Amino acid sequence: MAASEHTYAVFVDDNFDYMDEERRYKLGDFDTMDEAVAACKRMVDEFLAAKVDPDWTPAEQYQQYTQFGPDPFIVTGDPDVGHPPFSAWGYAKERCQQG
Numbered sequence: 001m002a003a004s005e006h007t008y009a010v011f012v013d014d015n016f017d018y019m020d021e022e023r024r025y026k027l028g029d030f031d032t033m034d035e036a037v038a039a040c041k042r043m044v045d046e047f048l049a050a051k052v053d054p055d056w057t058p059a060e061q062y063q064q065y066t067q068f069g070p071d072p073f074i075v076t077g078d079p080d081v082g083h084p085p086f087s088a089w090g091y092a093k094e095r096c097q098q099g
Helices: 033-051 058-068 088-098
Strands: 008-014 025-030 070-076
Touching (some): 008 033, 025 033, 033 058, 033 070, 058 088, 070 088
Antiparallel strands (some): 008 025, 008 070
């Protein structure tokens, strides 16, 4: 199966309601991994811009995200992507450290 025949579904969990699968929703299906990753990054960036005080330390910003932010993740049958294909927590930590 060619990579273009795979879809990349983005689902979103809520860090505030961690492990509550009833709060999970599907953001959408994407044709490429790059599009799916971009959608995930956009969600994290939007939360950080709206809900995190830029005067907080990187650790405080990251804590706010891990307690209350969205946790988008990618589900795909594409064997060529790693597992997990995207880590919202890892991306958020990186963004908080960048300031």
